[in-house]
Amino acid sequence: MNERLRVAVLAGGPSPEHEVSLQSAQAVLDAMPKQRFDPFPVVIDRQGRWPLELRKGVADVVFPVMHGPFGEDGVIQGHLETLGLPYVGCGVLASAVAMDKTAMRRAFLAEGIPVTPHVWFSEHEWRSTTDRWGLVKSLDWPMYVKPANMGSSIGISRVTSVEELREAVELAFTYDRVAIVEQGVTARELICGVLGDHDTPEASVTGELNVHGEWLDYEAKYLSHAEIATIPATLPAWVSEEVRELSLRAYRAIGGYGLSRVDFLYEEDTGRLYVLEINTMPGFTPRSVYARAWGASGVPYPDLLTRLIDLALARSGS
Known part of the structure; x- marks a missing residue:
């Protein structure tokens, strides 16, 4: 029997999204297939202090389930690059571009991807x-x-x-x-998950966020028990297909790798679609719309984690 791969699941950090990261990481730890992987948590505190020195020999691959500044903006990715450790998700440049909403829009506009004024x-x-x-x-x-x-x-x-x-x-x-x-536009909010390498990424089914107020705020996303998404969304076939095609274009525009969730605004009256943003490490809580979109696309959550780790290993040549 082959020895299980040691997977360091990074969580926490000084980002305001510290608590969300802990929820995401716990879901990843619980669902990761134990017959192949030996996952363990590495929780960085709010001051940025690490509980251990991460290096080769301690972990075979890293799953950085961290959101926002420090975790999703290329900082952690750059650190892992210097350590020579394979890691899940987008690299330094794609993470930084996607995190900065101005740089992200410049990349989209350069590729002819529609964004709101x-x-x-x-x-x-x-x-x-x-x-x-x-x-x-x-x-x-x-x-x-x-x-x-x-x-x-x-x-x-x-x-x-x-x-x-x-x-x-x-x-x-x-x-x-x-x-x-x-x-602001009067529109339905749609999402699509992207999974894969630079050259042959795949797009999930399209989902729709259920916005009960003016917009989907932090409380609605993480603290409310209301259903936040309908997956798959009820849409004309051409809209779903265009969402998937634009998702792949947005992914390539930032140089994505591993995974991303692309968010859209859909104006029903005009038929216009706008790419709102791309998230390189979307939430991985049990309610995660990214994981649910791939579940509806035939990739159950444990298999999704396995594919992401395999992509990380493939990029590093491991």
Whole structure:
């Protein structure tokens, strides 16, 4: 019998998404097939301190189930590269581009991928101008204000007035030095999972997020017991197919590897699809829409984990 592979499941870290990461990591630890893998947790604390020195010999492969800054922005990926350890998911560049909403949109626009009208500006630009309205005047109400580098709907506000805009931008700047403001659209929110290497990635069935308020916030995603998604979504066949095709294009636009979840806005009245963002390490909690989308596509959760680890090993030549 072959010796089981030691899989270090990274979780926690100084990101505001620390708690979500712990939930995701526990799900991965519980579901990983034990006949082939010997998983163990490595929980980084909120100050960025590690409980052990991760190196070859301690782990054969790393599964970084970390969301947001420090875990999903290329920092952890770069560290693992220096250690020479195979790891699950996108590399340094793809992680950094996808995490930064301004860089991500530049990559999408360069490839002709549709995105909603938007602007971005630095904290310095915001504080040094006497015409703050001028920074966003090309957009209409409502607008969505977001920190450029953050996930899980943290720091996001929907605004319908100049006063709300000021408060929302100040909130965004508590998380990042750049804010992005997006044009609000009346649309259904769709998702699609991508799985695979650079050359032959696959797209899952399309899902739809069940948005009961103005938008799907942190509480709805992680604290509510309401059903947050319908998978597969009830859509015209051409919409589902276009979502899948655009998902693969977005994945390639950032140089994705391993996995990503692509989020969309679908305007039924016009038939327009907009790529909202791409997440290189989506939630892996038991309610994860990424895992559910692949389950509906014929890849059960334990098999999904196995495929992701195999992709990590293939990239490293292990």
